[in-house]
Amino acid sequence: MSDNCIFCKIANKEIPSQFVYEDDTVVAFKDLDPQGPVHVLVIPKKHIASLMDTTAEDKALLAHITCDVIPQLAKELNVAEKGFRTVVNTGEEGGQTVQHLHFHIIGGRSMQWPPG
Ligand code: 5GP
Numbered sequence: 551m552s553d554n555c556i557f558c559k560i561a562n563k564e565i566p567s568q569f570v571y572e573d574d575t576v577v578a579f580k581d582l583d584p585q586g587p588v589h590v591l592v593i594p595k596k597h598i599a600s601l602m603d604t605t606a607e608d609k610a611l612l613a614h615i616t617c618d619v620i621p622q623l624a625k626e627l628n629v630a631e632k633g634f635r636t637v638v639n640t641g642e643e644g645g646q647t648v649q650h651l652h653f654h655i656i657g658g659r660s661m662q663w664p665p666g
């Protein structure tokens with residue numbers, strides 16, 4: 551838990567949000583400003599500021615998010631078959647606005663490339 555981190559507060563249920571998944575180490579909830587019909591954020595409960603702040607200790611947690619939680623959620627959110635986008639914005643030029651590592655799952659529409 552990091553003081554004044556909005557996603558730590560969401561993970562601790564101090565700020566209400568629409569949860570779509572929870573286990574011992576991870577929560578997922580609907581984005582406040584959805585960029586598609588499906589837009590969910592998957593976060594570690596542990597405060598990690600960004601991908602640049604991960605350590606060797608976090609490898610199992612990151613594998614759990616990418617290999618277990620995201621594919622399971624994609625199926626539950628009905629975007630697995632048609633496809634979806636997973637985004638991790640990192641740092642200022644990466645467009646990261648919340649300094650707690652989060653994986654966007656965006657789907658339900660066709661995506662463009664390159665992203666803006
Ligand atoms: P970033 O720009 O850091 O990659 O993504 C931050 C995301 O968090 C944005 O898509 C934004 O809409 C979402 N967000 C920011 N504050 C809140 C909040 O209090 N609740 C929820 N559910 N989403 C939030």
Ligand code: ZN
Binds near residue numbers: 552555556
């Ligand atoms: Zn945090």
